[in-house]
Amino acid sequence: MAKRLRREGFAFSIPAWILLGLVVALPIVTAVYLSLTDLELTRPQSGSFIGFENYRDTVFTSEFLSSLMITLLFVVGALVIQFVLGYILAYALAQPLRGRMVFRTGILVPLLMTPIAVGLMWRFLFNPDLGLVRWILEPFVGGGERINFLGDVWLARGVVIGIDTWMNTAFVTILLLAGMLGINDELYEAAAIDGASRWQTTFHITIPLLTPVILVVFILRYIALFRLFDIVFAVTRGGPGTSTRNLSIYAFEEAFRLLNVGRAASIAIAMAVLSIPTYWAFSRLVRPDV
Amino acid sequence: VYLHSRRRTSGARSIGILAIVLVMATAACSSDEESTTTTAGGAEGSSTTAAAGTTEPTETTEPSELSGSINVLVVSSPSATGLQAVAESFTADTGVEVNFVEVPYTDVTSTVLLAARAGSSEFDVIQYDSGFLVELVAGGALLGLDELIAASPEYDIADFPQKVQDYTKYNGVSYGLNLSTEPYVLWYRTDLFAELGLNPPATIEEYISNAEALDAAGYFGSDSGYGPDIGGYYWLQHLKQAGVEFLDTATCEFHATDPEFVAATEQYLSLIPYTPPSAVNGGGNEMTAAFIQDEVGQEVNATGYYSIMADPEQSNLSDNFAAALAPGEGTSLFGWLIGLSADTQNQDAAWAFLMHALDKEGVWAMVDAGAPPPGRISFGEDAEFMASAPYWPILIDAAAIGEGPPGVPEFPEIQTIMSQTISAMAAAGDPDVAAMLADMQDKLEGALEGSVACSN
Numbered sequence: 213m214a215k216r217l218r219r220e221g222f223a224f225s226i227p228a229w230i231l232l233g234l235v236v237a238l239p240i241v242t243a244v245y246l247s248l249t250d251l252e253l254t255r256p257q258s259g260s261f262i263g264f265e266n267y268r269d270t271v272f273t274s275e276f277l278s279s280l281m282i283t284l285l286f287v288v289g290a291l292v293i294q295f296v297l298g299y300i301l302a303y304a305l306a307q308p309l310r311g312r313m314v315f316r317t318g319i320l321v322p323l324l325m326t327p328i329a330v331g332l333m334w335r336f337l338f339n340p341d342l343g344l345v346r347w348i349l350e351p352f353v354g355g356g357e358r359i360n361f362l363g364d365v366w367l368a369r370g371v372v373i374g375i376d377t378w379m380n381t382a383f384v385t386i387l388l389l390a391g392m393l394g395i396n397d398e399l400y401e402a403a404a405i406d407g408a409s410r411w412q413t414t415f416h417i418t419i420p421l422l423t424p425v426i427l428v429v430f431i432l433r434y435i436a437l438f439r440l441f442d443i444v445f446a447v448t449r450g451g452p453g454t455s456t457r458n459l460s461i462y463a464f465e466e467a468f469r470l471l472n473v474g475r476a477a478s479i480a481i482a483m484a485v486l487s488i489p490t491y492w493a494f495s496r497l498v499r500p501d502v
Numbered sequence: 503v504y505l506h507s508r509r510r511t512s513g514a515r516s517i518g519i520l521a522i523v524l525v526m527a528t529a530a531c532s533s534d535e536e537s538t539t540t541t542a543g544g545a546e547g548s549s550t551t552a553a554a555g556t557t558e559p560t561e562t563t564e565p566s567e568l569s570g571s572i573n574v575l576v577v578s579s580p581s582a583t584g585l586q587a588v589a590e591s592f593t594a595d596t597g598v599e600v601n602f603v604e605v606p607y608t609d610v611t612s613t614v615l616l617a618a619r620a621g622s623s624e625f626d627v628i629q630y631d632s633g634f635l636v637e638l639v640a641g642g643a644l645l646g647l648d649e650l651i652a653a654s655p656e657y658d659i660a661d662f663p664q665k666v667q668d669y670t671k672y673n674g675v676s677y678g679l680n681l682s683t684e685p686y687v688l689w690y691r692t693d694l695f696a697e698l699g700l701n702p703p704a705t706i707e708e709y710i711s712n713a714e715a716l717d718a719a720g721y722f723g724s725d726s727g728y729g730p731d732i733g734g735y736y737w738l739q740h741l742k743q744a745g746v747e748f749l750d751t752a753t754c755e756f757h758a759t760d761p762e763f764v765a766a767t768e769q770y771l772s773l774i775p776y777t778p779p780s781a782v783n784g785g786g787n788e789m790t791a792a793f794i795q796d797e798v799g800q801e802v803n804a805t806g807y808y809s810i811m812a813d814p815e816q817s818n819l820s821d822n823f824a825a826a827l828a829p830g831e832g833t834s835l836f837g838w839l840i841g842l843s844a845d846t847q848n849q850d851a852a853w854a855f856l857m858h859a860l861d862k863e864g865v866w867a868m869v870d871a872g873a874p875p876p877g878r879i880s881f882g883e884d885a886e887f888m889a890s891a892p893y894w895p896i897l898i899d900a901a902a903i904g905e906g907p908p909g910v911p912e913f914p915e916i917q918t919i920m921s922q923t924i925s926a927m928a929a930a931g932d933p934d935v936a937a938m939l940a941d942m943q944d945k946l947e948g949a950l951e952g953s954v955a956c957s958n
Contacts, residue, residue, distance in 0.1 A: 253611070253612065253615035253616065253619060253641055254615065254637045254640040254641040254911055255640065255641070256618075256619065256641060256642045339780050340778075340779035340780050340783070341778050341779060341780040341791075341792055341795070341797070342780065342791065342795070358779050360779040360782065360783065362783045363779055363782050363783045363928065363929055364929060365929050368929075448730075449729070449730050449731045450730055450922075451729060451730025451731070451783070451922070451925045451929075452729075452730060452783070452925045452926060452928065452929030453730060453922050453923070453925045453926025453927075453929055453930075454730070454922050454926065455926070455929065457922075465918060467612070468608065468609070468612050469608075469914060469915075469918055470914060470915050470918065471611060471612060471615060471637070471641075471914075
């Protein structure tokens with residue numbers, strides 16, 4: 213009986229497996245294959261198998277390492293800020309404040325916007341000659357000096373992290389808020405009776421019970437930040453120089469500017485491989501038996 | 503625009519192309535481009551063999567014999583607007599339906615080359631920047647036009663200066679018609695120059711001297727793009743003005759570490775304090791935005807921006823500006839080109855459309871629709887046109903001495919490396935120019951390693 217049920221279950225899942233194979237496995241297999249070829253769109257005769265040459269020429273290079281470091285900077289910088297801000301906001305919104313529904317809705321607005329549009333909007337705001345930021349800062353800067361946020365290496369990196377934070381902190385907030393609201397009030401009441409301070413309540417009740425949510429949010433944001441593209445493309449184009457050129461922009465350059473499909477595929481595959489340990493570690497952490 | 507696929511590609515090919523598209527999508531999730539007006543003057547690409555299509559000999563086709571439809575790939579620009587404006591009369595004359603497919607500037611090469619690799623007849627006519635010419639030819643995307651041009655006396659190729667004819671060619675074959683001609687020239691503020699007693703500079707030193715005077719008067723004395731995207735074009739322009747060769751196309755040797763190259767680069771960087779910060783981060787669009795905001799005294803930029811500068815709805819300049827030859831020894835020549843796809847299935851109609859839009863008579867309808875004019879010498883004989891385009895004699899003079907990008911398929915990679923280097927130098931404040939140029943030299947040599955074509 214159980215065997216029959218298993219067979220039937222498998223039969224019913226075949227369409228899903230086929231679909232999964234088409235939309236997930238086929239592109240990945242194709243990308244892996246292309247990464248082993250010399251395919252360039254400007255060379256009609258290209259596309260020959262060249263083994264791991266693309267990885268040697270593109271991935272195991274200082275350029276790739278530099279882009280990886282920038283990628284990790286964006287990941288770590290944005291994750292830390294977004295979690296701190298997201299937790300504070302979620303905590304505030306969990307309190308019985310007047311107008312909290314309006315605020316809960318309001319903070320979602322950046323999240324609903326298209327990233328490329330957000331990037332273009334902020335690029336204009338940070339325009340050192342015409343942008344709003346210049347006019348806001350003018351009284352503080354003085355002397356007619358214009359701060360070139362997008363022309364300075366570290367300011368440009370900060371702008372990228374800031375814009376991603378502006379856009380995605382709401383995502384962290386909403387999920388943490390949902391987690392907080394799911395915690396049984398009786399635990400807080402018991403802690404209050406025992407004389408626990410706010411900090412003790414936070415570190416011994418709220419955060420431990422939020423851990424599964426925190427891990428899920430963390431991994432989702434990690435994935436998004438690791439392959440961050442739209443905002444960087446719209447705001448800095450990887451500049452100044454290559455100071456904000458993360459791995460996605462690096463792959464984009466190879467694919468769309470240099471039209472070197474094989475090398476672009478090798479970067480994409482390397483990005484995926486580099487992410488696997490993190491995904492694996494976090495997926496183990498969120499397992500209920502761990 | 504709904505595209506009809508008039509030729510079926512084989513299943514295997516389709517899967518191959520789908521795979522390429524998927525990989526490119528994996529590499530980068532989006533390639534949206536700003537919705538700013540685009541002027542020709544940028545480039546992309548790479549690689550080696552020149553697998554050019556050739557024109558099938560055709561006899562002149564009467565309009566009544568044309569049929570079907572054609573698909574025209576255009577890039578948002580006044581030139582594209584002009585093409586769209588004349589399409590209606592073409593359809594009325596011939597019955598041929600004209601479908602326009604608009605793609606972002608940065609997507610032109612990948613879109614066209616993917617179609618070419620698939621053998622797809624998705625596009626019949628292709629608008630492209632002259633900087634894209636070599637890579638599109640190398641990718642087998644364009645049809646050679648010499649026989650068609652020779653069989654079309656109404657086009658009158660001799661009406662173009664020789665340099666303007668030459669930059670439509672690769673290895674001696676024409677692959678495009680001039681849609682616009684946009685050499686780099688000096689734009690300057692006539693009111694400020696008169697007020698400060700300045701003259702249009704003939705040398706770079708005079709340009710710098712003017713920049714200092716304009717700066718002292720509270721204006722930006724220079725305007726150039728140092729951005730990571732296309733800053734390399736403006737750097738190359740300065741090198742041309744300084745008379746510095748950066749690449750010997752005969753030997754494939756770069757000269758980035760030569761003392762002259764280093765000195766010219768330091769001179770170019772010395773102009774940053776006089777330049778609007780937004781232009782330092784960007785390129786032609788940012789430069790033009792600063793210029794029309796009444797903040798800049800002089801700049802060297804493409805003539806394609808004239809229509810924006812002169813448009814009172816967009817520009818604060820009114821008629822307080824004029825053009826002169828770029829100071830120094832040389833200048834860059836860019837412009838929109840338009841050609842036929844190597845896989846077009848309706849070549850007669852596609853060519854008839856080009857002639858309708860661009861032959862010696864038809865081109866006036868384009869110009870009337872606001873398109874920047876191609877560099878026809880005969881425009882100078884039209885008093886009404888000359889009154890509306892006072893910069894025209896300068897354009898023709900600049901086009902006569904202008905040089906396009908080096909005809910190597912790897913030029914887009916070269917341009918990318920140069921743009922990133924100049925952008926890094928501009929951001930560094932006090933860069934070690936010689937060391938950064940030495941590093942760039944290594945990268946450039948790597949880009950040309952194995953190249954089979956260094957000269958056209």
